Amino acid sequence: MPRISTLRTSGSGSNTWWTTSFLRSFSAESVQFDPMSNGTQEEQVQDEGELVAARRAKLAWLRDELGVEPFGRHVEGLTSLADARARFDEAADVAHEASVAARKEDESAPLVDDRPSARVAGRIVQHRDCGKLVFMVLRDDTGDLQVSISKADMAPEQFKVAKKLDYGDIVVASGPVGRTRRGEICVWASELEIHCKSLAPPPGKHHGLSDPEARYRRRYVDMYANPETIRTIKARSRIVSRIRTFMEGRDYLEVETPMMQPMAGGAAARPFVTHHNALDLDLFMRIAPELYLKRLLVGGLPRVYEINRNFRNEGIDRSHNPEFTSMEVYEAFGNYETIMELTESLIHELAVAMREDLLALEPERDLGTAEEPILPYGDLRINYGRPFRRVRYHDLFEAALGFPASDIERVRAAARELGRDDIDELDDALVVNLVFEERAEPTIDPAEPTFVLDYPSAISPLTRPHRDDPSIAERVDIFIGGMEIGPAYTELNDPDIQLSKFTEQLRGVDDEESTFRSLDEEFLDALRVGMPPAGGLGLGIDRIVILLTDSASIRDVILFPLMRPVDAVDEADG
RNA sequence: GAUUCCGUAGCUCAGUUGGCAGAGCAAGCGACUUUUAAUCGCUAGGUCCUGGGUUCGAGCCCCAGCGGAAUCACCA
Numbered sequence: 001m002p003r004i005s006t007l008r009t010s011g012s013g014s015n016t017w018w019t020t021s022f023l024r025s026f027s028a029e030s031v032q033f034d035p036m037s038n039g040t041q042e043e044q045v046q047d048e049g050e051l052v053a054a055r056r057a058k059l060a061w062l063r064d065e066l067g068v069e070p071f072g073r074h075v076e077g078l079t080s081l082a083d084a085r086a087r088f089d090e091a092a093d094v095a096h097e098a099s100v101a102a103r104k105e106d107e108s109a110p111l112v113d114d115r116p117s118a119r120v121a122g123r124i125v126q127h128r129d130c131g132k133l134v135f136m137v138l139r140d141d142t143g144d145l146q147v148s149i150s151k152a153d154m155a156p157e158q159f160k161v162a163k164k165l166d167y168g169d170i171v172v173a174s175g176p177v178g179r180t181r182r183g184e185i186c187v188w189a190s191e192l193e194i195h196c197k198s199l200a201p202p203p204g205k206h207h208g209l210s211d212p213e214a215r216y217r218r219r220y221v222d223m224y225a226n227p228e229t230i231r232t233i234k235a236r237s238r239i240v241s242r243i244r245t246f247m248e249g250r251d252y253l254e255v256e257t258p259m260m261q262p263m264a265g266g267a268a269a270r271p272f273v274t275h276h277n278a279l280d281l282d283l284f285m286r287i288a289p290e291l292y293l294k295r296l297l298v299g300g301l302p303r304v305y306e307i308n309r310n311f312r313n314e315g316i317d318r319s320h321n322p323e324f325t326s327m328e329v330y331e332a333f334g335n336y337e338t339i340m341e342l343t344e345s346l347i348h349e350l351a352v353a354m355r356e357d358l359l360a361l362e363p364e365r366d367l368g369t370a371e372e373p374i375l376p377y378g379d380l381r382i383n384y385g386r387p388f389r390r391v392r393y394h395d396l397f398e399a400a401l402g403f404p405a406s407d408i409e410r411v412r413a414a415a416r417e418l419g420r421d422d423i424d425e426l427d428d429a430l431v432v433n434l435v436f437e438e439r440a441e442p443t444i445d446p447a448e449p450t451f452v453l454d455y456p457s458a459i460s461p462l463t464r465p466h467r468d469d470p471s472i473a474e475r476v477d478i479f480i481g482g483m484e485i486g487p488a489y490t491e492l493n494d495p496d497i498q499l500s501k502f503t504e505q506l507r508g509v510d511d512e513e514s515t516f517r518s519l520d521e522e523f524l525d526a527l528r529v530g531m532p533p534a535g536g537l538g539l540g541i542d543r544i545v546i547l548l549t550d551s552a553s554i555r556d557v558i559l560f561p562l563m564r565p566v567d568a569v570d571e572a573d574g
Numbered sequence: 575g576a577u578u579c580c581g582u583a584g585c586u587c588a589g590u591u592g593g594c595a596g597a598g599c600a601a602g603c604g605a606c607u608u609u610u611a612a613u614c615g616c617u618a619g620g621u622c623c624u625g626g627g628u629u630c631g632a633g634c635c636c637c638a639g640c641g642g643a644a645u646c647a648c649c650a
Contacts, residue, residue, distance in 0.1 A: 049584075051601055129606090130606060148608075180609070184608090202584070202600075206600095207599085210586070267649090
């Protein structure tokens with residue numbers, strides 16, 4: 001027999017008829033004892049602890065004793081909790097209170113009740129049973145609202161239900177919007193129905209769910225336990241929507257290109273491999289849409305963008321998830337200057353809108369001005385005022401190191417100071433960039449969005465060299481809050497140079513890399529057909545959202561970040 | 575992949591030198607017609623992440639594993 005011995009059926013004087021009734025219902029309905037059953041089924045039942053058993057017992061009680069079906073149906077005329085709260089009418093509430101007081105003196109006095117009413121739905125996050133009064137707090141995606149119930153105002157059966165509801169249950173309540181004596185705006189419910197009985201033990205009432213692992217694995221619990229989670233989800237959705245509106249306003253066409261590609265191109269990253277059965281063909285989850293978007297420029301679309309997922313088979317940390325969302329943009333006859341202007345305008349506009357969203361919630365916050373929004377990010381206050389800082393790669397290098405990048409002896413000396421022992425084997429350009437990343441990048445003020453432009457050509461193999469100085473590339477990277485948000489380029493459209501750069505790139509590839517790097521002949525064919533000169537941009541959408549929502553980790557802005565399955569134990573051993 | 579830290583009741587967390595497993599909230603029963611983390615009385619609730627080892631004795635010490643977080647590497 002499954003273990004339900006934690007629930008006593010005798011020996012304790014405190015048990016009443018309905019405890020035992022719960023227990024009978026529980027053992028009769030929920031636990032189907034089968035002498036032939038195997039251990040696994042029994043274990044599943046045993047997993048249900050005391051808290052679940054109590055909830056199942058209430059479920060059975062609702063059905064058997066009250067004839068209430070707690071898994072409800074379609075409901076009409078619902079108002080969000082925020083809207084219901086907004087309906088509150090002070091004068092009507094005062095008049096109602098006065099008439100109730102008058103009737104206590106004189107029973108023939110008329111009852112005045114012009115309070116607006118509302119029908120609301122939500123999940124119970126607090127429940128207080130005070131005898132003939134019950135107070136509960138409902139939560140929906142617009143906020144919290146108290147529902148107050150007086151025994152005198154409700155049918156006896158419904159009041160019984162109201163007293164026995166649990167944290168986590170979903171209910172619908174209807175009645176006038178008023179205040180309690182303590183001034184709390186609430187729905188004074190005359191009707192109350194349970195529409196979903198929550199059978200899982202809820203998270204804590206005070207601290208919510210704070211264990212990060214539990215929050216990511218059980219996001220649906222995190223969402224109702226921690227309202228900021230829904231706030232971030234909504235903010236992300238608004239940000240993406242605003243990006244689309246912005247791009248559409250500038251005549252960019254949104255397109256969708258393959259996410260499963262025969263060749264993983266467009267970036268230097270390790271791909272995931274998958275397989276098409278009917279074609280018996282290995283495919284790569286895309287690491288970038290770039291080479292397909294450029295084909296569209298070849299075909300004649302002047303301005304295209306794509307917002308979608310890339311998949312990169314690499315490490316996971318606060319700013320990296322294996323699948324992440326980026327926006328790539330290509331603009332015929334643009335260059336990295338026009339793309340910088342686009343990027344700056346877009347990010348500025350997003351910050352302006354986010355500032356307004358934040359002020360709508362908290363008008364008193366100091367968030368700069370509409371032209372120069374200042375948004376919090378951790379300990380920083382990032383100023384999104386235009387123009388963003390622009391600094392050339394070599395100038396930033398020299399300012400940080402005290403000597404120019406062309407002084408290669410001093411650069412190599414600085415690199416050795418970083419503790420690298422492979423310096424002598426590296427090309428000059430790679431050593432310069434190493435020192436740049438370690439010493440110059442950290443000097444960028446994280447509170448000031450900054451474009452770093454004119455990277456060395458030698459480390460930018462897919463970028464068009466600068467027309468005045470071929471040793472530098474028309475490439476720009478934007479940094480905000482210490483994160484690289486995305487690079488922009490003047491794209492290469494000379495097919496012969498592109499071929500030689502590809503070939504050169506493939507030469508340095510090791511055995512492991514060669515399994516997923518190959519020469520994309522179709523793309524080269526497209527370039528030979530002819531691509532207009534173009535500016536291109538890759539923008540990390542998750543990172544933009546991290547910044548604008550002041551989130552600590554990419555996992556907070558991705559609904560279901562990748563987690564190792566808990567049960568995948570020892571499978572790989574052998 | 576490396577290093578460090580973490581894993582104890584449904585949730586949030588204590589746990590002393592290795593000596594009977596603790597609290598608050600949540601849960602069950604009772605009281606309460608204006609609560610606000612309601613209050614008051616009673617009751618129940620544990621695979622101390624898993625598996626080994628040391629020890630008379632392990633939540634605590636050692637080894638291995640699993641999961642998570644941070645930092646690093648890869649990368650965006």
